[in-house]
Amino acid sequence: MIEKAHILNEDDIDRVIRRISHEILERNKGPESLVFIGIQKRGVPLADRIAKNIEKFEGTEIKAGKLDITFYRDDIGQNIKPNARITDISFDIEGKNVILVDDVLYTGRTVRAALDAIIDFGRPKSIQLVVLIDRGHRELPIRADYVGKNLPTSLNESVEVKLKETDGLDSVMVVEKG
């Protein structure tokens, strides 16, 4: 792994999250119908941060859950078996605007799996997608509604997102696959 470029630092990530929080509120005309679901594992702290921001801006409680998509993957049986993480959606999503959050949008397969999983929990009014980084190379017709940063990459690069809650620091880097 060779580090190629430092894309976002702690302050940058903080600003991006705040901007996206405002965009979500603006597009949904307030916080009333919103619930957040973070995709394991780094979508979870991102969803929490946006929800916390909105609580601060609006002075109202916002629900945030976590989703593990392992059981909905389309490559089960082809790859090494991923260890399943916890799903915790302890609120009703029926009729809500679900804000789905992940760190990096790449092929779109994770989001496809997440959409299937969410539908098993009920019928939301809408599902909107937040990603910190959109690195391109989609294999499915999926796009994000809120993007932290568009980051054109080549296939032999990978995007490494680190967050305080999971990795001890906030940063986004592009690294060359070794």
Place this chain on the structure above:
Amino acid sequence: MLSKKSILDADSLSLEDIKLILSNADSFLEISRRDVKKVPTLRGKTVINMFFEPSTRTRTSFEIAAKRLSADIINFSPLTSSLKKGESIIDTLKTILSMKVDLIVIRHSDSGTVKMVDRFVDIPVINAGDGKYQHPTQALLDLYTIKKRFGKFEGLKVDIVGDFLDSRVARSDMNLFEKMGMDVTIVSPTMFLPEDFSGMKVKHCIDDVIEDADIVYMLRMQFERQDRKFYPSVMEYNRFLTMNMDRLGKMKPGSIVMHPGPVNRGIEITDEVMDTSGELAEKIVIEEQVTFGVAVRMAILYLILG
């Protein structure tokens, strides 16, 4: 990934296998609590339940586990099959394999039959109990129940009470409990012990252990397997081995009573204990064991077939 394709006995499960199964079970427990209790993970896989011996919870548990993972499961019942017409087990297996099944769950009254089946087929085999030999998935769900209650294994005092000799559950449990660093004592009259029980901690009366125990594991009286001799009387069993209200009351805070089911009421556990709804009811985790059994079996099917 598990270290072997099949789960035949507790002995051959590595520490890593056990940890992997237990850590995955949490995720599967959550699925059973949903409104829509189904994920598409094993879509297109076929599992066959071959139970040559009666079973309620194990068979149903595997069936529900497979269905919640979207696998197709077929219940093969020997009483209505061509085995009745004299077809041998091997020929029956050949027939089933020709239909492209992905996994066999099997229970048989003869110890060792499951191993024989595993040698004969290429697909994974899960032992759902064979004779007096092993019942590994029961032991795994017992471990998971203990993990959920205590959050650890190391140093827990567990007493396995009753007919040790005839119990496949006891054999599998003892292996896994010791593997996880628990302190195991067998509470059993000599007639329910193997001829050589050196190396095992043994007591003969439940009163000797009840106050110190973290876990009291009541074994079912194996009436169907006691071909040699029977315990003298229910009264004597009650005196030395039965869990009653008095004994339950002596157990320390946080301790639990387990039983693999089905319970012979009035023998291993009294009616009063089974039906208690007071403060002590929290100690009886028999229904939790059944709930957790589905999650653990889902984890096993996922790790083998996924």
